[in-house]
Amino acid sequence: MSQTESSAPRTDGILIVGSTTADLTTFSHRLPSPGETILGDDFTLVLGGKGANQAIAAALAGGSAYMVSCVGTDLFAPMLTDGLQQAGVNIEHVAQVPGPSGIAHIRVDDSGENDIVMVPLANAALSAAQIDAAFLARASSSKVLLTQLEIPWALTQHAIRRAHECGLIVILDPAPATPLDEAIWPLVDIVTPNETEASRLTGIVVSDADSATAAGRWFTARGAGHALITMASAGAILVSETATQHFPAIPVVAVDTTAAGDAFAGYLGAALARGDDLADAISQAMAAGALTVTQRGASPSLPQRAAVEALLDVYAGVAH
Template sequence: MSQTQSSAPTGGVLIVGSITADLTTFSTRLPARGETILGEDFTLVLGGKGANQAVAAGLAGGEAHMVACVGTDLFSNLVTDGLRSAGVNIEHVRSVPGPTGIAHIRVDASGENDIVMVPLANAALSEEQIDTAFADRAATSRVLLTQLEIPWALTQYAIRKGHEAGLTVILDPAPAAVLDDAIWPLVDIVTPNETEARILTGVPVTDTDSAIEAGRWFTDRGARYALITMAAAGAVLVSAETTLHFDSFEVDAVDTTAAGDAFAGYLGSSIALGYELPAAISRAIGAGALAVTKRGASPSLPHRDEVDAFLAERSVNA
C-alpha cells in the first residue's frame, strides 16, 4: 500500500458518540485519597470522545457530521458553539431536558491525566436519532467513527448501521469494557491503546510482540484490522495476513487528554479523504503527537496544516 492520497472523492465522516463539557484542573501532582492540594490552572471547554473526534476529523479536512445529545443547561451553548466553530455539522445533535454530559479531568505536571465522565444527556441518544442521521448522511459518507461513552446498545446499533451502509467502521473502544464478540465481524478497524487492549483481550501489551498477540485476538474474531496504539512505542497494525509497525514521534508532553481522539479523528477523516491506510495512520500518529504538546482536549487538536508540516519536517509521506 503506497503512502499517498488516492483520487477517491471526498466523503463525510459520521461520528456517533458523546459530547461533554470538560472541566480540567492542572496541578504539579494528583492528590492522594482524602487530600486537598492547590492547583495551577483550570479550563472549561468542549469535550467528549465523540465531539473531540468530530473536531479532529473536521480539522483534518473531512466533512464531520456529529450524532449526539446535549442538555438544556448553561453548558449546552458552550459545546454546540465549540462544534460549530470547528466546522462540525450538528444538525443531528439533539437537545434534551436536563444537564449536558460532564467530564472532570485532572492533569499533573508530566501531562498524565485521570478522568471521570458523567454521561447525563448522552444517555438520551436513541436508535431513531441514529436512523435519521444515517438516512440523511450515509450516502455521502465513507466512514463511521464511534466509541463507548454512549450506551453500548447504541454503539452496537450504529456499528450495524454503518456496516450495512458500506461505511468503513472504526471503533475506538474507550472507555474499555468487555464487548459482545458478535460485533467484531462488523468492525473494519478497532483502535485500542495498551490498557484497552489488555481489558478487552486479556493480553498484557508491553511491546510489539504482545501488541501483535492482542491484535490477533480481534482479527481472529472477525475484525478486519486491529490498530494497537502504544504511546511512545508507536502503533501496530494487525490483519489476518500481515502486521505493520509505525514509529511514534518524540515530543514534549504537556497534556495527553485528547491524544487518542486526535488519532481517531485524523484516521477516520484521512480514510474518508481517500488516503490509503498506512498514510492515514501516519497522519493520525502525527496529530496525536501534536495534541499532547498543548493543554486541554478540543483546544489541543491540531489543524491539518500543522500536521502536514510536522510530518514533512520528519520526512514522513502522508
C-alpha cells in the same frame, strides 16, 4: 453551518456517533492520593467528549464531519454546540434534551498524564431513532463511521450495524474499555485501543510490540478487519489477519495527553474518507496525536491539518 458544500454531492463524509461533554480540567504538579487534597496550578472549562473531539479532529483534517449526539438544556449547552459549529462540524443531528449536558472531570499532572471521570448525563438520551435519522440523511454522502463507548453500548452496536449495512468503513475506539458482545467484531473494520484498553479487552497485558501484536491478533481472530494498538511513545502496531506493521511515534514533549486518541481517530477517519491508503492515514493520525499532547485541554489542543502536514514533512526529513 460554517462548512460549505459544493454543488456536486460529496461521498467522503464522516459520521461520528458519540459523546459531547463539558470538560472541567484541573492541572497540578501531581495527582492526589485517595483522600488527599492538594493545591492545583490551573483550571479550564472547554468542549470535549470523545465523540465531539473526534468530530472536530475530522473537520480540522478537512473532512465533512457529521456529529450525532445529545446535549442538555443547561448553561454548558451553547458552549458545546457553538464549539462544534465553529470547528466546522455539522450539528443537524445533535439533539438538545432536558437536563444537564455530559460532564468530564479531568486531572492532569506535570508529566501530562491524566485521569478522567466521565458522567454521561445527556449522552444517555441518545436513541436508535436519532441514529437512524442521521444515517438516512447522511449515509449516502459518507464513507466512514467513527464511534466510541461513552454512549450506551446498545447504541454503539446499533450505529456499527447500520454503518456496516450501508458499506461505511467502521472505526471503533473502544474507550472507556468494557466487555463487548463478540458478535460485533466482524462488523468492525478498524479497532483502535490504546495499550490499557487492549489489555482490558483481551486479557493480554500489552507492554511492548510483541504483546501488542498478540492483542491485535485477539481482535482479528474474532473477525475485526484490523487492530491498531496505540502505545504512546512506543508508537502503534497495525495487525491484520495476514500481516503486522509497526509505526514509530513522533517524539514530542507531552504536556497533556487528553484527546490524543481522539485526534488520532479523527484524522484517521478523515484520511480514509478522502481515499488515502491505510498506512498514510495512520501516519497522519500519529502526527495529529503527537501535536495534541503538546497543548493543554481537549478540543483546544486538536491540531489544524497544515500543522499536521508540516510535522510530517519535518519528521520525514529527520527520519531520512
